[in-house]
Amino acid sequence: MNAPHPPKVAGIDSTVPAPTHTVAPAPASGVPGTSPVASPGCSGSPHPPYAPGAILQDRLAGWVSDLTTLHELTERLARTNSLDAALKELLRAGAALVGARRGLVVLEPDDGLGPDTTIGLGLARSDLGHIETVPRSAMPHGTLLDTAAGLPGGDGEVVRPDLFAEDGLDPRHRDVAARLGYAAGYALPLSTRAAGRLGAALWFYDEPAEPAERRRHLAGLYVRFATEHLARLLETERTRACMTTMYEELLPSRLPRVPGVQLASRHRTGPRGGGDWYDALPLPDAALGLAVGSVTGAGPGAVAAMGRLRASLRAYAVMEGEDPVAVLSDLELLLRLTEPARSATALFAYCEPALRRITLAGAGHSPPLVVGERRTEFVETSVSAPLGMLACWEAPSVEFQVGAGETVLLYTDGLLHRTGEPVDRAFARLHTAAASVPRPLRRDPGAVADHVLRTVLPDGLDMTDGAEDVALLAARFE
Incomplete structure (x- = not known):
């Protein structure tokens, strides 16, 4: 019967180099009266004594x-x-x-x-x-x-x-x-x-x-x-994960169903959580309110401020949504009283789906983009300061018509900032992305939003964590 083999020591991977020096064991202590042993093949000359510091x-x-x-x-x-x-x-x-x-x-x-x-x-x-x-x-x-x-x-x-x-x-x-x-x-x-x-x-x-x-x-x-x-x-x-959960809970859990309009949204949260948000809510007389905005800062404070502003805007929209300027004026007053150290951008649109008519006002926010079969263009809005920047905010509203099958794309500035390009180039990239949406996809606002995200932020950048939050809200009018 063969004796069992003793366990062997695991080999050392090449990643871990062995010491560069190897030394033979030191000879035993010499005995008085003896001489070093001669090395064979060395003409009888003895080994030199082993250096004490070699070990x-x-x-x-x-x-x-x-x-x-x-x-x-x-x-x-x-x-x-x-x-x-x-x-x-x-x-x-x-x-x-x-x-x-x-x-x-x-x-x-x-x-x-x-x-x-x-x-x-x-x-x-x-x-x-x-x-x-x-x-x-x-x-x-x-x-x-x-x-x-x-x-x-x-x-x-x-x-x-x-x-x-x-x-x-x-x-x-x-x-x-x-x-x-x-x-x-x-x-x-x-x-x-x-x-x-x-x-x-x-x-x-x-x-x-x-x-x-x-x-x-x-x-x-x-x-x-x-x-x-x-x-x-x-x-x-x-x-x-906690910030993402908070962010998700403060945004709409689902979008409303309003006759004549199809809605879709996309959002990406930065690693620290930011203040970008969107909202859609049904209003009296079969109207629809659409909003996007961004609060300065990041982290729990910005997320909490975003939640308060979004909730307040919903209340103002129900009371006076047909006047977007009044809605943003009330929001600006609230921001100055409750968040004096912050500013915010916002855009609110009052939509009448039956007439395909939209009245909107913006406060320091990027203009919406209309995507249709025959046009892809930014809506001309008045230049205005962000909320909380002036003693009293006010800017004129803008009214425009959309055609059947056209999609209005609202977005936050994070979409532009994540490109890492100057603002004018970022806007040009966004316009090119919207114009390149394949015709079969234009019937689905979710597909439009996905295509724009992937094109503006290619190579997976639309899914990775970035310093900026991104929020998109797409509304297709039938």
Whole structure:
């Protein structure tokens, strides 16, 4: 019977260079009266005595190599600005440090506020599904997630150098390991005293193996840094999700159905949450009120101010919507009394769908765009200051007609600012985008808004987070 093979030490990935110096072991202490041993093939000349500082020099070279590697990996991690990217980078760097090829990281903050996610390296989604069928307590990362071992000050790691040689290995774990082709595992907690326990990372080896002590030390240092970085990204992600939820709740949950008009809206929220908004509300005499606006600033204060202004404008529109100038005058007075440190732009349109007639007034806001079969043009509006900028705001209203099948596009300035171009070029790009809407899409205001967004902000910029909020409101008249 062959003796069992001892677990081998995991190989070091090329990403982690070995020390550049290697030195033979120092000879034993000399005995008085003896001479150094001659080297064969060297004409009987003895070896020179081993330099006392060579061992220290070799160790220093190894430490410099390790520190250089650790610095490079932490720099790469620090450049990630999203949880998903950071978790993937953590897996890649950790695999290089411990000499593994595959792995997974489970993000599961112990405060219960989420988000909870699992990301794999070299594992397909189906592979992660198989792993999830194993009892959590039987997996190395499960031990860290569910026991004190994964808390700050706990054991700090779980080493499983040869799964199939273990007595009492969970049968389901044995089946999954055989199916996926891994024979060993090494897990570290994502846990520090400052961040608490955020989750755990696990790397798999194809054969019985475990990382050497030097590799474990480096991986531990790296994971502790990664945990602090993940904690910062987690806080940012939670704040962003909270701001998005607030923003969504303060905007219309659905647009009204008014005979003779089809409505559609699109909006994108910046990372800190801003004050761009839109609204559509039915008014007496089968009329329709359309509004867009923007409050200066960003963050919770701007979002709250936006909500107050939008709610106030709805009330003023119900009372005197047929006079858009009066609506914006009342809104300006409210802003000066309740938000003296802020200014805002706004546009309110009183629509009569049966007559396809629109009366609008704007306060420092960009003009609407009419998109039809025979024309694509901006509505000529009077130049006026934003709300809150003058002692008393007032500007004349504008009245215009739209044809059957034409769409009126209202938008906030964030659409123009996100292009990064001067205002005149941004307006030209918007006009070109609206004029290029394919004819079959013009029957759907939602398709018109989508086409304009993708054309003005190409290459996915319409979906990414930007410094500016964007709000569009499209109304197609039948």
